[in-house]
Amino acid sequence: xxxSKWREPLYGLLFLLLAGLMIGLLSLLFRPARSDYGAVWGxxxxxxxxxxxxxxxxxxxxxxxxxPVEIYxxxxxxxxxxxxxxQTLSQTYWYLREALKTQSPELxxxxxxxxxxxxxxxxxQVNVGYMPFGFNQLGAVFTAxxxxxxxxxxxxxxxxxxxxxxxxxxxxxxxxxxxxIDDLKGFTPVSGICAQIVDGPFEREAQPDTxxxxxxxxxxxxxxxxxxxxxxxxxxxxxxxxxxxxxxxxQIAEDAAALDIAFYDWTGDGAxxxxxxxxxYYDPGHLNQEGAAIFSAWLGDxxxxxLALVPRTQTQENAAAWIQVLARRAAAPxxx
Amino acid sequence: MPCRKKVSDSVSFLTPGxxxxxxxxALVWFLLPGSGRRIWLxxxxxxFCLCAGVExxxxxxxATALTYAGARLLDxxxxxxxxxxxxxxxxxxxxxxxxxxxxxxxxxxxDRIFAATGLAFSSPGLSLILPVGISFYGxxxxxxxxxxxxxxxxxxxxxxxxALFLSFFPALLSGPISRAGDLIPQLRRPAPFxxxxxxxxxxxFLWGAFKKLVVADRLGILVSTVYAAADDFGRLAVWTAAxxxxxxxxxDFSAYSDMALGCAQAMGLRLTExxxxxxxxxxxxxxxxxxxxxxxxxxxxxxxxxxxxxRKGRRRKDWNVLVVFAxxxxxxxxxxxxxxxxxxxxxxxxxxxxxxxxxxxxRRRLGLREEAPLTAALxxxxxxxxxxxxxxxxxxxxxxxxxxIFRAMFTGPWLIRPVSAWGLDPAELTAALFAVLLVAxxxxxxxxxxxxxxxxxxxxxxxxxxxxxxxLAAVLIFGVYGTxxxxxxxxxxxx
Numbered sequence: 001x002x003x004s005k006w007r008e009p010l011y012g013l014l015f016l017l018l019a020g021l022m023i024g025l026l027s028l029l030f031r032p033a034r035s036d037y038g039a040v041w042g043x044x045x046x047x048x049x050x051x052x053x054x055x056x057x058x059x060x061x062x063x064x065x066x067x068p069v070e071i072y073x074x075x076x077x078x079x080x081x082x083x084x085x086x087q088t089l090s091q092t093y094w095y096l097r098e099a100l101k102t103q104s105p106e107l108x109x110x111x112x113x114x115x116x117x118x119x120x121x122x123x124x125q126v127n128v129g130y131m132p133f134g135f136n137q138l139g140a141v142f143t144a145x146x147x148x149x150x151x152x153x154x155x156x157x158x159x160x161x162x163x164x165x166x167x168x169x170x171x172x173x174x175x176x177x178x179x180x181i182d183d184l185k186g187f188t189p190v191s192g193i194c195a196q197i198v199d200g201p202f203e204r205e206a207q208p209d210t211x212x213x214x215x216x217x218x219x220x221x222x223x224x225x226x227x228x229x230x231x232x233x234x235x236x237x238x239x240x241x242x243x244x245x246x247x248x249x250x251q252i253a254e255d256a257a258a259l260d261i262a263f264y265d266w267t268g269d270g271a272x273x274x275x276x277x278x279x280x281y282y283d284p285g286h287l288n289q290e291g292a293a294i295f296s297a298w299l300g301d302x303x304x305x306x307l308a309l310v311p312r313t314q315t316q317e318n319a320a321a322w323i324q325v326l327a328r329r330a331a332a333p334x335x336x
Numbered sequence: 337m338p339c340r341k342k343v344s345d346s347v348s349f350l351t352p353g354x355x356x357x358x359x360x361x362a363l364v365w366f367l368l369p370g371s372g373r374r375i376w377l378x379x380x381x382x383x384f385c386l387c388a389g390v391e392x393x394x395x396x397x398x399a400t401a402l403t404y405a406g407a408r409l410l411d412x413x414x415x416x417x418x419x420x421x422x423x424x425x426x427x428x429x430x431x432x433x434x435x436x437x438x439x440x441x442x443x444x445x446x447d448r449i450f451a452a453t454g455l456a457f458s459s460p461g462l463s464l465i466l467p468v469g470i471s472f473y474g475x476x477x478x479x480x481x482x483x484x485x486x487x488x489x490x491x492x493x494x495x496x497x498x499a500l501f502l503s504f505f506p507a508l509l510s511g512p513i514s515r516a517g518d519l520i521p522q523l524r525r526p527a528p529f530x531x532x533x534x535x536x537x538x539x540x541f542l543w544g545a546f547k548k549l550v551v552a553d554r555l556g557i558l559v560s561t562v563y564a565a566a567d568d569f570g571r572l573a574v575w576t577a578a579x580x581x582x583x584x585x586x587x588d589f590s591a592y593s594d595m596a597l598g599c600a601q602a603m604g605l606r607l608t609e610x611x612x613x614x615x616x617x618x619x620x621x622x623x624x625x626x627x628x629x630x631x632x633x634x635x636x637x638x639x640x641x642x643x644x645x646x647r648k649g650r651r652r653k654d655w656n657v658l659v660v661f662a663x664x665x666x667x668x669x670x671x672x673x674x675x676x677x678x679x680x681x682x683x684x685x686x687x688x689x690x691x692x693x694x695x696x697x698x699r700r701r702l703g704l705r706e707e708a709p710l711t712a713a714l715x716x717x718x719x720x721x722x723x724x725x726x727x728x729x730x731x732x733x734x735x736x737x738x739x740x741i742f743r744a745m746f747t748g749p750w751l752i753r754p755v756s757a758w759g760l761d762p763a764e765l766t767a768a769l770f771a772v773l774l775v776a777x778x779x780x781x782x783x784x785x786x787x788x789x790x791x792x793x794x795x796x797x798x799x800x801x802x803x804x805x806x807x808l809a810a811v812l813i814f815g816v817y818g819t820x821x822x823x824x825x826x827x828x829x830x831x
Contacts, residue, residue, distance in 0.1 A: 008531045015801060022805055026812060151352050158818040165763040 023157065024133075025176070030160040030167065031129070033174035036188040038063045039084040039123075039130040043182030045102060047080060051318050052103045053311055054079040054303065056186070057096060058111025059087045061238045064286040065111075067296040068185035069329055072322055074300035076311040079105070081186030084130075086121035089114045089218035090144035091128060096222060098136040100229055107309055108226055112235045112263075115215045115252055116244045118207055120146045128153050183325050189289040194241075194281040201241045201268070202284065206248050216255055223261050234307065235263045239270035239295070241277065241284035273298045348509075349595045350545065350817070357384070361505075362603050366529045374496055374523060377504070384505040388468045395432075395467035396508075400499045402428055403477040407484045407491035407498075422485045426478055433474050436464050441670035471667060472511045473502045475634055480516040482638055489517055497523060506599040510592045512608040512630035519607070527604035532793075537602030539789050542807055543778075544594030549815030550771045552588035554764060555580040557816070561759030563731060566744035570752035574744045577758075581731050582724045583772055586615060589628070613779045618715035620684040620722055631667070635660050654689070658682045668730070673738055677729040684722055767814050 034040055038060060054077060056066050062083035071077055082099050084091065092114065124145045129152070131137040141153045152158040207215075219235070226233040235256050237249065244252075249265055256263035270277060273295060280291025287295055303309040314322070348354065361380040365373050386393045406425040413421050434442075440463075447458065480501070483489045492498040501520050507513075527533065562569050562577035569577075593610040600607045608630045617623035624632050636645075640660045646653040658679065665678020696706075704711040732738030756762055778788045785791065792803050 011797070012531070015804075018801065019805060019808060022809060023812065026809065030813075152819060155352075157812050161813050161815070161818060164813050165761070 023155075027156040027160070029172055029175050030163050031156050031175060032160070032163070033171065033179075034126070034130055035179075035182070036184070037085060038087070038186075038188065039126045040082075040182065040186055041098075041130055041132055042179045044080055044082055044099070044186065045132065046179065046181045047103070048315070048318050048321075049102050050104045051078060051312075051314060052080050052105050053077045053309060054107040054109060055096070055099055055103065055105045056081040056083065056109045056111070057087075057092050057099075058083045058109075059114055059117075060085050060188075060286060061113055061240065062109075062111040063186055063188045064190055064282065065238050065292050065295055066109075066299065067187045067189070067292050069183070069187070069325055070293050070296035071300040071303065073326055073329075074297050075304050075309075077300065077303055077309060078311065078314065078318075078322060079185065083111070083186065084127035085123040086117065087114060087123070087127050088117050088119070088121055088144060089215050089222065090119075091124070091140055093218050093221050093225070094128075094131065094136045094140035094144060096225060097139070098131060098134070100225075100231075104229070105231060106312070107232045107234065107303070107307065108222075110219075110222065110233060110235050112219075112237055112252065113240075113244060115212065115219065116204060116207060116248055117211075117215065119211055119214060124149050125152065125159060129156060129159065181321070183328055185325075187292070189292060190282040190286060191289055192282050193279060193288065194283045196284060197241060197277045197281050201243050203245045204242050206245045212248070212251070219255075219261070220259055223259050232307070233261055235261050237265045237267045238287075239266045239268070239273055239275055240286075241281060243267050349541070349592070349599070350548065353387070358599060362599075365526075365603055371496065373526070374500055377523075378496060378500045381500065381503040381505040381508060385468065385503065385508060389465075391465060392468045395470060396473065396503055399429070399432070399470075399473060399477055400495075400502050403480060403502065404492065404495050404498045407481055408493075410481065410484045411491035418485060422481060425481050429474050429478050429481070433470060436466055436470065438666070438670045440464065445672075469508045469510070472513055473508065475513050475631070476502055476516075479513070479634055479638055483516060492516070492520065504600075504605075506596040507607055510589070510596070511628075512593060512596065512610045513634050514608055514630070519605070522605050530604065533604055534602045535793055536789060537598040537600070539793060539804060539807075540598030540601060541595045542598075542804065542811065543789065544591040544598060545811050545815070546591075546771070546807060547587040547594065547775060548591035549811055549817055551768065551775055552584045552591060553816035554760065554768045554771070554814075555584040555587070557764075558759045558768070559584055559731065563737075563741060566741045567748065568752060569744070569758065570749050571745055571747075572750045573753065573755075573758050574741060578724050578728055578741070578745065581727050582615070582720065583775075585727060585730070586611075587775060613783050615720055615723075616716055616779065616783050617719050618712060619688055619719055620681060621688060623719055623723060624681070624685070631664070635664055639663065650689075654686045657685050661685070671733075672735050673729045673732050676735060676738070677726050680726045680729060681723075684726070771810075771814065 035043075056062050056068070056079060060083070063081045066081050068079040068081060071079060080103075082095055084095070087095070092110070096108065128137065128140040128145050128149075131140060137153075141150055145153055206212075223233055235252075237244065237252075243249075244267065249267060253263055253265065266273065270280075275281075275287065275291055275294055280287055280294065282288040282291070357380075361377070364376050367373075368376050382393055382396070385396050402425070406421070406428075410418055410421050410425070480489075480498075484491050492501075497520050498516075500523050501514070501516055504514075504519065504523075559577045559581045562573045563581075566574050566577075590611045597607050597609070610629050612626040612629065614623050614627035617626055640656055643656045643659065644652050645656060661678040661682035662675060663678070665674045665676070665681075668674045668677070699706070699711060704714070728741050729735075729738045732741055755765065758765075760768060781791070782788045793800060795803065
């Protein structure tokens with residue numbers, strides 16, 4: 001019997017496929033499941049397609065300060081905070097590209113303190129590592145990640161295989177089984193009051209001009225992407241006590257105007273928005289749960305009144321799902 | 337500069353770069369026709385060396401040019417002058433090795449000798465680089481030159497073939513120390529692509545990765561922890577560390593050899609086997625015929641036999657053994673501990689030879705038949721114990737520290753710190769134990785039934801795939817690599 005010359009190559013390919021599948025499964029198994037503090041892609045992808053009115057991007061200032069459920073309660077606008085800890089604008093660009101695969105929001109809100117970040121901050125492993133595998137993650141690995149982290153970002157077992165000693169069945173289930181939608185919609189409430197707040201606001205260290213220019217180039221790419229997709233982009237700075245230097249904020253205003261990006265600097269506007277520093281800051285940078293509720297309610301008004309954002313028509317199931325989220329929040333407010 | 341970095345940071349089989357490099361090199365190697373493939377392989381090998389630093393490549397190129405020109409000269413030289421030419425060439429090869437590997441050691445030794453005699457001498461404290469692989473390709477070059485001198489082979493007319501022989505990347509860093517007569521003909525007429533060779537080579541590479549990452553580097557943590565303060569752990573820990581180092585160094589070096597031979601095999605080339613289950617040897621003499629075979633046979637052919645071997649009486653034979661093992665010890669490193677390690681092995685062999693008859697008589701008295709399993713088990717255990725004791729000098733770092741380790745083996749309490757404080761937590765210890773048992777089982781089966789790898793590859797496809805995927809999973813899950821771990825060089829890279 002003549003053996004086809006393609007038999008061995010095909011078996012070889014099949015073996016490589018199986019090995020790749022096994023490595024992929026092991027990578028998922030050993031990577032800790034992530035459900036809060038940003039970079040939460042699983043629940044985001046579980047949202048019904050094209051169901052979100054806005055996306056809120058940025059760093060921890062976004063996911064700690066903005067509660068989409070609070071905004072929905074006030075305005076009926078559906079949204080999601082898709083941010084990551086100390087997320088740089090280069091990472092945010094790739095986040096947005098990936099996020100737009102399943103959603104077509106009318107508005108992208110971008111918390112812009114990352115314009116004052118370094119080229120790489122401390123959480124690339126989380127921010128890029130948890131992105132869904134694909135072209136956008138590869139883009140983030142090679143353009144928005146430290147070179148020394150790239151091996152682990154491309155091959156997650158490099159970071160996480162040492163967890164074999166601590167892995168439990170529930171960890172494995174959480175890692176492998178698909179998660180449902182997130183009642184917090186990307187928001188991470190934090191409790192506690194910052195004692196240092198009495199010292200007053202302080203300025204964060206400014207980065208060299210070259211770093212700012214690099215960050216600005218990524219902002220430009222984000223703006224171009226939004227323009228191409230017909231999405232309104234709004235750049236904001238949240239009310240905070242760890243403030244970007246005033247000179248830098250003026251520069252940002254000028255550059256945003258040059259790029260035709262709407263820019264709102266709320267850095268020093270906490271009192272106007274209803275935030276009491278002694279009560280509503282978790283730390284000098286982030287609002288606590290109560291502060292986030294006040295700020296989010298105010299944001300809702302900002303969306304509808306200033307930006308004239310109107311809730312899109314939702315399917316019955318989706319509308320019901322948001323109402324159920326509201327009901328669950330009302331029944332257990334501490335869960336938020 | 338790259339030379340300041342660890343070799344593992346730049347050139348090693350277990351880096352992401354190599355997993356990109358090797359498939360491309362192998363694929364093009366099979367695709368190119370004629371001498372194009374050899375040129376490609378040579379350029380790839382030089383690139384591999386260049387990754388360690390340009391100065392490392394410069395040394396390799398220099399050694400290649402010297403060996404090529406020297407051998408051609410030897411070939412053309414008439415009678416009496418040949419010896420002088422060979423002497424000059426060997427002096428150049430070994431002189432370079434001496435300068436870069438031993439000069440600093442020699443100066444420090446002089447320093448100590450002068451200090452002991454009360455004379456003033458201060459060594460300049462050199463910090464020369466050690467070109468990667470120089471101990472290996474230097475010996476290959478020397479062996480080739482001696483072969484040409486002995487008229488056992490003609491000098492290579494093709495610079496390409498000779499350069500490839502000395503530079504072939506799988507063997508560049510840690511051997512095996514190939515012979516020109518063995519490798520050059522294969523490079524000239526390489527075997528065509530074979531799925532069987534690719535499978536066998538890949539599995540061999542994977543098994544090497546298991547031994548290195550799961551066993552050697554894990555045991556290395558325990559050994560380094562305990563040896564760093566042997567007095568603080570108790571006798572049990574020190575004995576465990578000593579045995580662990582015996583296993584570590586075997587798994588480390590044989591892993592490198594497996595990976596080198598696996599890469600070559602996948603490309604249709606066969607390198608010299610370097611290990612044949614050495615810890616199943618029944619004497620130290622046999623151990624050295626099964627451990628680092630390519631180096632042992634080099635010393636046999638180019639040093640021991642030319643010195644007279646065993647042909648000039650027992651005393652001369654003992655002296656020859658002593659010299660060969662002293663040189664072998666120093667080949668492993670420029671330190672007194674390596675010399676002592678070599679001499680200890682020499683004494684084992686000499687005493688073993690001298691007591692051969694006595695031991696036979698003793699076994700007869702005890703009723704132990706020569707081929708009885710119990711006899712074999714006792715001999716294997718004793719050989720392992722002896723080699724373990726010798727390895728203490730190898731790992732000790734200094735003579736004083738090695739003696740401190742021996743002292744800690746025989747004095748003080750049995751247990752000072754709990755097992756969990758020996759550098760590996762209980763889960764890691766369990767993983768190490770199972771991995772060592774697996775290696776031992778595979779070695780045992782190889783001794784009894786022939787190559788375990790070939791047995792695995794002869795299984796039906798589903799069983800074979802399951803076995804290979806399980807091994808791959810074990811390496812990926814239980815291997816010591818990634819964030820938080822200090823990637824450890826292969827021990828033999830240092831030599």
